[in-house]
Amino acid sequence: MEKQIVLLPGDGIGSEVIQSAKQVLDAITERFNHTFTYHTHDIGGVAIDQHGTPLPQDTVRACEQADAVLLGAVGGPKWDQNPSHLRPEKGLLGIRKSLGLFANLRPIKGFPQLLHSSPLKHEVVDGSDLLIVRELTGGLYFGKPSERSHDGNSVVDTLAYERSEIERIVDNAFKSAQLRRKHLTSVDKANVLESSKLWREVVEEKKADYPDVTVEHQLVDAAAMKLITAPTDFDVIVTENMFGDILSDEASVLTGSLGMLPSASLRDDGVGLYEPVHGSAPDIAGKGVANPLAMILSTAMMLRHSFHLEKEANIVEEAVQQVLQDGYHTGDLDVKNGQLVGTKEMTRRVLEHVTSQDATNSIMTC
Numbered sequence: 420m421e422k423q424i425v426l427l428p429g430d431g432i433g434s435e436v437i438q439s440a441k442q443v444l445d446a447i448t449e450r451f452n453h454t455f456t457y458h459t460h461d462i463g464g465v466a467i468d469q470h471g472t473p474l475p476q477d478t479v480r481a482c483e484q485a486d487a488v489l490l491g492a493v494g495g496p497k498w499d500q501n502p503s504h505l506r507p508e509k510g511l512l513g514i515r516k517s518l519g520l521f522a523n524l525r526p527i528k529g530f531p532q533l534l535h536s537s538p539l540k541h542e543v544v545d546g547s548d549l550l551i552v553r554e555l556t557g558g559l560y561f562g563k564p565s566e567r568s569h570d571g572n573s574v575v576d577t578l579a580y581e582r583s584e585i586e587r588i589v590d591n592a593f594k595s596a597q598l599r600r601k602h603l604t605s606v607d608k609a610n611v612l613e614s615s616k617l618w619r620e621v622v623e624e625k626k627a628d629y630p631d632v633t634v635e636h637q638l639v640d641a642a643a644m645k646l647i648t649a650p651t652d653f654d655v656i657v658t659e660n661m662f663g664d665i666l667s668d669e670a671s672v673l674t675g676s677l678g679m680l681p682s683a684s685l686r687d688d689g690v691g692l693y694e695p696v697h698g699s700a701p702d703i704a705g706k707g708v709a710n711p712l713a714m715i716l717s718t719a720m721m722l723r724h725s726f727h728l729e730k731e732a733n734i735v736e737e738a739v740q741q742v743l744q745d746g747y748h749t750g751d752l753d754v755k756n757g758q759l760v761g762t763k764e765m766t767r768r769v770l771e772h773v774t775s776q777d778a779t780n781s782i783m784t785c
């Protein structure tokens with residue numbers, strides 16, 4: 420199989436973990452005789468420094484022509500005081516929007532080997548395996564107006580949705596639930612927000628199309644609590660852009676670290692951008708200690724969703740499971756009696772398994 424892949428390393432640990440992803444893909448191409456061609460482009464802070472904009476046209480064009488995009492992370496203290504159009508995060512929001520990637524799948528899987536890495540009681544975390552389907556191109560992040568008054572004393576952000584935008588993400592979530600344990604929790608704030616009332620209405624209408632899926636509505640405040648007190652009650656969660664952003668970082672606690680969560684940002688035709696849920700981690704950037712597993716698991720999602728290479732995706736996921744089983748972990752994971760390694764060594768250990776082992780099962784189920 421021949422594919423064109425755009426790499427967007429971005430800032431901070433983004434460039435460190437994207438190297439790990441590329442090495443894993445190289446091992447896959449070698450083993451299965453695929454040909455992946457890589458095109459590296461700037462986004463975020465590095466793009467501001469190099470081109471005066473967080474999202475150069477050249478980067479957008481390359482992504483539009485690619486079969487898939489892998490993104491590291493954007494942002495950092497260097498650009499925190501910039502005006503909003505010159506912030507690295509604008510580049511990330513811009514590429515999601517211009518590619519129309521409305522569905523962000525964030526699987527959260529508690530690997531058995533990391534049960535004790537979570538600060539939560541292991542009997543609470545044990546068996547947690549859920550998928551957050553986050554709406555990614557609407558809601559509070561993109562509504563207009565979003566501005567500050569001339570005198571600086573008034574601000575407005577807008578949470579806006581068209582019915583069609585809610586319908587397509589809800590459909591996507593129902594379909595994901597059908598492939599899993601067939602339970603959908605729609606998370607909203609329908610006791611206060613107009614947008615949530617329409618959201619709930621759409622979910623109620625859609626449920627007739629998916630009779631095999633059970634549906635539940637939860638208010639976001641209660642959902643935030645239940646996510647860490649009864650995580651195994653959840654299968655698929657569908658929610659608005661910002662709720663999904665917050666709940667997914669919270670849910671990472673179930674896995675032991677934010678450095679474990681991959682994601683796929685998709686549209687209906689399978690074109691996708693694959694990115695870890697974490698950010699550029701300025702506190703550890705450049706030190707060679709970042710956990711590359713979120714990025715590596717994101718490449719498995721790319722193999723599955725954009726290229727339909729299920730076996731290859733499973734091999735990558737099983738390799739990750741295996742290194743954890745072998746006791747290797749980066750510093751973000753609290754593992755007793757394990758072996759602490761850096762980004763490169765962790766990647767090397769994953770590669771060993773990718774080149775040698777067979778796999779049949781999907782670990783991440785999404």
Ligand code: NAD
Nearest residue numbers: 492493494495677678696697698699700702703709710751
């Ligand atoms: P962050 O996710 O970068 O880091 C939060 C904490 O988790 C830090 O202590 C960090 O060291 C740790 N962490 C994150 N990923 C890790 C990994 N792979 N291995 C080990 N530890 C890891 O969030 P933040 O500090 O709030 O944000 C830093 C910058 O990243 C900001 O500029 C923010 O806007 C940006 N950001 C970007 C993305 C993205 O590009 N997708 C996502 C979130 C935040």
Ligand code: IPM
Nearest residue numbers: 493494508511512664696698
């Ligand atoms: C994420 C990040 C981004 C978001 C930021 C950096 C714009 O937090 O991908 O989760 O909020 O979507």
Ligand code: MN
Nearest residue numbers: 664665668696
């Ligand atoms: Mn986030």
